[in-house]
Amino acid sequence: MKKGERILSLTGAEALFADSGTMTRYVTGFAFDDGYIIVDKEGVRLYTDRRYLEAAQARFADAKIRVVEIDKQTSVESLLSAYKTVALPMEETRATRYISLQKAGVQMVDATSAFSFVAAIKTDDEIARIRKACEIAEESFLSLLPTIKEGQTEREIAATLEHFMRQKGADGTSFDTIVAFGNHAAVPHHETGDRRLRFGDEILIDFGCKVAGYCSDMTRTFLFGDDGTKEDFKKAYAAVLAAHEKVLKDGKAGMQAAEIDALARDYLCSAGYGAYFTHSLGHGIGLKIHEFPLVTKGKTDEIKDGMVFSDEPGVYVEGEYGIRIEDTVLVKDGRLQSLMTTKKDLIVL
Numbered sequence: 001m002k003k004g005e006r007i008l009s010l011t012g013a014e015a016l017f018a019d020s021g022t023m024t025r026y027v028t029g030f031a032f033d034d035g036y037i038i039v040d041k042e043g044v045r046l047y048t049d050r051r052y053l054e055a056a057q058a059r060f061a062d063a064k065i066r067v068v069e070i071d072k073q074t075s076v077e078s079l080l081s082a083y084k085t086v087a088l089p090m091e092e093t094r095a096t097r098y099i100s101l102q103k104a105g106v107q108m109v110d111a112t113s114a115f116s117f118v119a120a121i122k123t124d125d126e127i128a129r130i131r132k133a134c135e136i137a138e139e140s141f142l143s144l145l146p147t148i149k150e151g152q153t154e155r156e157i158a159a160t161l162e163h164f165m166r167q168k169g170a171d172g173t174s175f176d177t178i179v180a181f182g183n184h185a186a187v188p189h190h191e192t193g194d195r196r197l198r199f200g201d202e203i204l205i206d207f208g209c210k211v212a213g214y215c216s217d218m219t220r221t222f223l224f225g226d227d228g229t230k231e232d233f234k235k236a237y238a239a240v241l242a243a244h245e246k247v248l249k250d251g252k253a254g255m256q257a258a259e260i261d262a263l264a265r266d267y268l269c270s271a272g273y274g275a276y277f278t279h280s281l282g283h284g285i286g287l288k289i290h291e292f293p294l295v296t297k298g299k300t301d302e303i304k305d306g307m308v309f310s311d312e313p314g315v316y317v318e319g320e321y322g323i324r325i326e327d328t329v330l331v332k333d334g335r336l337q338s339l340m341t342t343k344k345d346l347i348v349l
Contacts, residue, residue: 002064003027003118004039010114011087015040017080018111020092022287025213026119030059035070038079077104087111116292120284121306126214127330130285130308133170133209133216134328134339140164141205141220142342148224148349150199154179154192157205165209174208174215174289185221185322188279188314200227202321208289208328215289217310218340219326222347236315237323237346239271243313244325244344247281251311251329251336257299264313265297273315282310285328307331311338 004027008016018024019036027037028046035048044065048056056067076097080086081104090098090110101108122130143164148157158177165173180190181197185204197203206219221237223230243264251260261281268277280296283289285308293301295309312326327338 002044004037004044006118007111007114008039008087010117011109011111013085013087013109013111014083015080015086016111017076017086017088018092019076019094019097020089022092023089023111023115026115026287028060028065030056031213032056036076040083077101077106080104080106085109087114089115119286120292121304122286122308122330123306126286127306127308129212129214130216130328130330131339133174133211133214134218136165136168136170136211137207137209137216137218138340138342139168140170140209141207141218143168145347145349148197148203150197150224152197153194154181154184154197155194157197157203158192158207161205161207165207170209170211171213172210174210174217178204178206180204180322181224183319183321185324186316186318186320188316188322188324190322197224199225200229201225202230202233202323204322204324206324206326213287215285215287216328216339217285217289217312217326218328219312219324220344220347221323221325222349224349226348232317233321233323234346236273236276236317236321239268239273240313240315240323240325241344241346242271243267244311244327247311247313248327248329248336248338251303253303253305253331253334255303257293257295257301257303258297260303261296261299264311268313268315276315276317277313278316279314282312282329284309303331305331305334308339311336 016039032052038045047068047070049070085107087109089112091112144161158179179192182201184190201224204221208217247263282295284291311329314324316322327340
């Protein structure tokens with residue numbers, strides 16, 4: 001069963017409609033800004049305008065996706081009124097679209113959870129794209145390290161890293177690259193700025209790139225020189241690394257998301273850092289940088305083969321330093337395996 005048909009079958013509706021970039025690309029594999037898809041018992045129809053029409057027709061010439069040029073005389077509301085119920089992803093549907101469908105009498109159900117459930121299990125093609133995005137991110141990080149010099153700003157280092165990722169084949173970044181020097185790293189989602197690098201600074205870089213729309217996510221923390229005052233930092237780094245590796249060693253399919261989170265959280269608590277681990281262990285990764293499952297306390301969702309998520313424990317001491325070590329992780333053959341290959345021992349430049 002194709003992706004769109006699987007989502008539709010879980011909603012119980014007669015048709016599935018989406019005009020959001022994420023679901024339309026997930027169902028069709030084709031990226032376009034304006035248009036929509038309708039999935040019903042007859043298959044998938046992709047509606048687009050002349051800007052994308054020729055490319056879409058060439059892409060799906062031999063596929064079971066029918067490409068239709070948008071007819072400005074025929075509204076979405078009139079097309080969908082032919083069905084008793086229509087499923088659409090409420091979280092990604094514009095309010096104006098929802099209101100117009102509601103006024104037209106279209107009976108709607110939410111497809112968000114069905115979409116999340118189906119998209120959580122990656123196909124071999126999706127995994128290959130994520131794996132390539134991880135490879136590019138790692139290669140770019142290794143290319144970046146020799147270029148880092150005292151006096152550079154966070155913004156400059158972010159730009160260099162993004163240049164390397166583009167140069168090595170990425171479509172773009174998965175999110176805004178985070179570069180944090182010194183105590184800036186104590187803020188988990190610090191906004192990259194103009195602080196200049198000094199000898200002895202900690203450096204935290206959280207970054208990722210896209211390949212054919214699919215994301216990678218990676219964080220590395222290291223030192224720019226050792227000024228002899230970083231013993232507390234080094235001790236905390238060792239604890240974060242041990243927690244990160246414990247997840248990879250002991251995590252497995254069949255566990256609940258909260259149990260995976262607890263592998264790292266309980267270890268950091270036992271090491272005296274529990275109060276400083278202030279976010280979830282991880283999140284699903286795919287076409288979106290944050291997807292289902294959320295790997296955190298209280299989540300009972302089962303971890304299954306084919307899921308891809310982040311393993312990113314951290315320690316953040318306000319006003320002093322922050323440490324995060326993150327890999328993109330695949331669940332395969334019942335076990336967790338990192339899609340990153342570089343060593344994670346503390347780097348001192």
